[in-house]
Amino acid sequence: MAGQMWRAVAIFRILTLAYAAVLIVRYHHFYAHPDAGLAVLAVMAAWTAVTAAAYAGPRGRIPALICADVAVAVLVLLSTRLVDTVRHINDGAPTLPVTWVAAPVLACAVAGGPAGGLAGAAVIAAAVIAERGALTGSTFGAAVLLLIVGGVVGYFVRFGLRAEAALERAARHEAAVSERERIARGVHDSVLQVLALVSARGRELGGEAAELARLAGEQESALRTLVSGASVRPPAGGLLDLGSLLEPLGGSRVTVSCPAGAVLLADEAARALAAATGEALDNVRRHAGADARAWVLVEDDGAAVTVSIRDDGNGFAEGRLAEAEAAGRLGVAQSIVGRLRDVGGKACLTSSPREGTEVELRVPRN
């Protein structure tokens, strides 16, 4: 994109050179020094060629050359006073290079953005006024136009370059996502299937094979979470899908049940629920016995989202909360309650020896 802009500067310079050439060739007989007029035209042509060649590559687009560009334009502009008659100039005759002097302003804008463009325009505008020797209506108009061109072109150049960078980032991101999807398909078709098979058959065999099966099952669910790429999808408007936060908590002893669609919650609420659920599951592992299984149910009734965590371990009878407190269960429950209170929700713990223990977490939507 930068290359195209520099090419546009070169084309502008050539077109304005042609315009200046027409005027100089046509009117040089009326100049005080006709041959000098043609010499200035030759200098302009040569400088046009030099800059077109230099700006074509990134190595030529150096501040020194751009400053020289402005300097040459100023000198050519001021040479009008030496070449043309004072009467012509005072009558408002065009300068020798006419619009050619706007080319270095464009070069400044492309190289330095709005600030560069305005700085270049200010120098050239000062030279335009100096050439005329007075601030007349036409020199003032030319100066303002130069400043506008320098500022506006600089702005759009910067804007365009930023847009290009953003587009490039998006394209890279998309390429990364599709590569990840390709890998996910490959993994799904091979590794995951084998791990699932090992996990299923190993448990049938029992003994040491069952331990291997458990490991394979854990790796399967970890790998599946990794390649399913829930994290790739950016959250929609600060909302998170509670389902994809909780699903990774599932495993050989934990079943997570959710609605089919996304359960969208505000970022903090979703994270608080997920953290509290994780804590409740840790609690099950610690207190409900090594063989206890747990089920996590996510329900969304529109007004609120409820997460229930039930285990089939040895629950405790109601009225024996002191015992539960001694066992440390209530302490953890208090921390869960705190997490939920922060996001306007609440938690309650129910337990009976027959049904195990159930923690219910509820967060209302505003």
Add this chain to the structure above:
Amino acid sequence: MCPGTDEPAPGGRSPGAAARVLVVDDHPMWRQSVAASLEEAGCPVAGTAGDGVQALRVAAATRPEVVLLDLHLPDLSGAEVIRRLLAADAEIRIVVLSASGERQDVLDAMTAGATGYLVKSAQFSEMLEAVRAAAAGKAVFTPGLAGLVLGEYRRLAAGARGDPSQAGGAGGALSAAAAAVPTPRLTERETEVLRLVAKGMTYPQIASLLVLSPRTVQNHVQNTLIKLQLHNKAQLVRYAMEQGMG
């Protein structure tokens, strides 16, 4: 052994005989292993297939009672395979196997007419039990499926509240057709039972908690699925009619 029944429900066919199973999975190793295990357990395998089109062809040729269908197929969606299998043989029973993280696919498959759902990491004994139950015409519910079904009823109820055309107010053929498909609802008892299933309780546990017979619990659970399947079918018919009339 893999008998078709211990308590044949209406619609379960060939009671007493072993159910013949078609195993559909795109992974050859999984397919062969499952087929071998089924044969070992005394469950005849009618055939195996690696994609949806092949599954339909093999099903037409071998007429299995039960299809063990992986949802991840290279050509057709699981729901599409199920619709076509049922169109060719309304009595066929389909048990869906799926990896976790494909919740919408599972729900689509179940509403399309599958009678059972297992996660792929289920133990083989569970799979065998599921095939047996499906052959007997029973729905095979897992906690995950109960969660999906609960969510779907809530989604439908929210849609009915939020969409005025569902209330049947506006005139016109299309909205009349839309109003002709009422939104299915869960009874309080059904909701209660489904929530307990989703929280991992077994039918006998639920039965004793709610003071019901296990058979009644089973019926409640099964009804929730049948209502969704009927609704799905009615919607498809409505859609076809709208296309025809449009």
